Amino acid sequence: MMGMKTNLFANEEDIQWDEEWDVVVAGSGFAGSAALCQAIDLGAKTLMIDKMPVLGGNSAINGGAFSIVGSPQQKERGIEDSYELYVKDIFKAGLGLNQRELVEVIAKNGFEAYKFTTERGVFYRNNLGHFGGHSVPRTIWPAINSGGKITLPLQAYAKKNGGTIRTRVILDDLIFDKSGKKVIGIKVRENYKFSYDPMSNEEDNKTGTTKYYKIKGGVIMATGGFAYDVNFRQKVDPKLTPDLDCTNHYGATGYALRMMMKNNIKTRDLGWVQLGPWGSPDEKGFGISPVFAIPAFAYGVMVDARTGKRFVNELADRKIRADAILKIHENPDGSLTHPVVFCDSVGATGTRKENVYRGIHKKVIRKFDTLKELADFYKIPYDGLKKTVDDYNKYVENGKDEEMNKPFFKLRGKTPNISKPPYYAFRAIPKVHHTMGGVVIDTEARVYGKDDKAIEGLFAAGEAVGGPHGASRLGSCAVPDCLVFGRIAAKSAVKLLKQRV
Numbered sequence: 463m464m465g466m467k468t469n470l471f472a473n474e475e476d477i478q479w480d481e482e483w484d485v486v487v488a489g490s491g492f493a494g495s496a497a498l499c500q501a502i503d504l505g506a507k508t509l510m511i512d513k514m515p516v517l518g519g520n521s522a523i524n525g526g527a528f529s530i531v532g533s534p535q536q537k538e539r540g541i542e543d544s545y546e547l548y549v550k551d552i553f554k555a556g557l558g559l560n561q562r563e564l565v566e567v568i569a570k571n572g573f574e575a576y577k578f579t580t581e582r583g584v585f586y587r588n589n590l591g592h593f594g595g596h597s598v599p600r601t602i603w604p605a606i607n608s609g610g611k612i613t614l615p616l617q618a619y620a621k622k623n624g625g626t627i628r629t630r631v632i633l634d635d636l637i638f639d640k641s642g643k644k645v646i647g648i649k650v651r652e653n654y655k656f657s658y659d660p661m662s663n664e665e666d667n668k669t670g671t672t673k674y675y676k677i678k679g680g681v682i683m684a685t686g687g688f689a690y691d692v693n694f695r696q697k698v699d700p701k702l703t704p705d706l707d708c709t710n711h712y713g714a715t716g717y718a719l720r721m722m723m724k725n726n727i728k729t730r731d732l733g734w735v736q737l738g739p740w741g742s743p744d745e746k747g748f749g750i751s752p753v754f755a756i757p758a759f760a761y762g763v764m765v766d767a768r769t770g771k772r773f774v775n776e777l778a779d780r781k782i783r784a785d786a787i788l789k790i791h792e793n794p795d796g797s798l799t800h801p802v803v804f805c806d807s808v809g810a811t812g813t814r815k816e817n818v819y820r821g822i823h824k825k826v827i828r829k830f831d832t833l834k835e836l837a838d839f840y841k842i843p844y845d846g847l848k849k850t851v852d853d854y855n856k857y858v859e860n861g862k863d864e865e866m867n868k869p870f871f872k873l874r875g876k877t878p879n880i881s882k883p884p885y886y887a888f889r890a891i892p893k894v895h896h897t898m899g900g901v902v903i904d905t906e907a908r909v910y911g912k913d914d915k916a917i918e919g920l921f922a923a924g925e926a927v928g929g930p931h932g933a934s935r936l937g938s939c940a941v942p943d944c945l946v947f948g949r950i951a952a953k954s955a956v957k958l959l960k961q962r963v
């Protein structure tokens with residue numbers, strides 16, 4: 463029957479519960495950590511589990527870029543912004559496929575979520591970034607540009623205030639009541655040893671000891687995305703072949719999502735998987751290139767190495783840029799020619815010196831004293847490259863990019879052109895980065911079944927959810943999404959707990 467879930471037990475009375483909790487949060491990234499803090503603040507006996515041996519998921523390795531409307535950093539710089547503009551930008555990147563009410567909730571509650579983190583020990587630098595696809599600068603960062611500087615203080619706060627956190631506990635299944643409409647507990651394995659062969663999809667090893675946790679309020683699925691799941695991602699988008707590199711942590715698989723699908727939970731947008739246009743073929747995973755790419759795209763150009771010509775607005779949203787690269791980089795014989803992104807010494811000061819040094823040390827970023835050296839190194843026709851730079855400099859002087867319509871932004875009061883050597887460059891390749899699809903929720907973070915009815919006791923937040931980002935997520939919008947909906951999911955679970963008791 464549509465909407466019925468696969469019950470593990472015929473009768474609730476048959477279940478030998480090992481433990482009992484008010485709220486269990488599965489996943490310890492931004493969404494899970496925010497949910498845990500919120501739930502304990504509301505007085506619920508809360509457990510957060512993660513299948514991995516370390517906490518934090520993608521959130522802990524993330525760049526910490528966090529876009530909100532109304533930050534002190536925006537105010538100090540006199541940047542005018544609005545919720546409406548924020549929603550409009552997210553919609554434009556998402557090709558209008560976004561679930562509008564979820565985007566509005568993120569826009570309106572992002573600032574509150576930011577405050578929530580500062581009140582729990584997170585420190586943000588006085589820096590404001592302008593990410594591709596955003597109409598105005600609205601991105602802030604915690605210390606050392608790392609999402610770990612958000613998750614760790616939240617987890618420390620939670621532990622200090624009565625929250626329980628366990629690693630190496632994998633959520634294997636949901637346990638429903640007899641009606642199949644209410645989640646009353648979960649099946650987990652403790653002492654689970656993560657091992658995953660992306661080619662065979664063999665995450666479901668048999669390690670660990672099975673336990674059953676009874677849950678009085680709700681289960682919060684903060685289990686993240688599935689970009690690292692080579693098999694599953696190719697099933698939902700055949701273009702995503704195994705040779706494409708991925709920026710995620712190894713645990714970003716579809717295991718939790720597949721479990722929910724097996725339980726007839728409704729999903730959306732699974733085929734929309736985002737490629738980050740700022741990866742480099744000269745390093746594995748996320749690496750250093752995306753950090754350097756921020757100033758390089760803003761204050762420099764990306765050229766096709768075969769011609770030296772630009773081929774896309776370097777500040778367009780991620781999907782436009784990644785699609786443009788994939789369209790041009792393959793040669794007729796199947797080999798790849800990677801585009802080259804570069805800026806001059808002034809543009810490079812748009813990121814910290816250490817980032818540039820690190821990139822040079824890893825041989826991902828290259829430094830050149832002349833444009834000719836840059837052209838020769840990457841085998842770019844010099845005349846084509848020189849013309850591109852001369853044209854670009856004219857556009858900067860006139861304040862209008864006549865070729866690609868890239869918006870120009872100032873750095874310390876002036877828009878940098880490309881004229882002051884040394885030049886800094888990297889080769890670009892798109893890498894699988896974010897999965898827009900996931901389970902369907904409403905503005906209270908309640909998860910829906912295939913019968914279009916909310917499932918009592920089941921909530922979800924963060925990258926596990928589909929809807930907020932439509933076809934493509936704008937950079938720095940995942941942090942607010944996860945924190946906002948993590949908190950909402952916890953509030954909803956505690957509200958239900960009070961109704962049920």
Ligand SMILES: Cc1cc2nc3c(=O)[nH]c(=O)nc-3n(C[C@H](O)[C@H](O)[C@H](O)COP(=O)(O)OP(=O)(O)OC[C@H]3O[C@@H](n4cnc5c(N)ncnc54)[C@H](O)[C@@H]3O)c2cc1C
Binds near residue numbers: 525
């Ligand atoms: C390298 C990188 C840099 C990024 N930089 C930015 C940025 O600067 N700004 C921005 O907005 N976004 C950024 N993103 C995207 C953003 O980090 C993610 O979308 C976000 O971290 C997702 O958070 P989450 O809490 O939903 O999931 P995650 O942080 O991925 O956490 C999910 C957790 O759930 C656990 N889990 C999964 N299944 C189970 C199960 N069955 N049982 C128990 N545990 C389970 C996983 O092990 C994982 O720890 C970046 C992503 C990457 C990969």
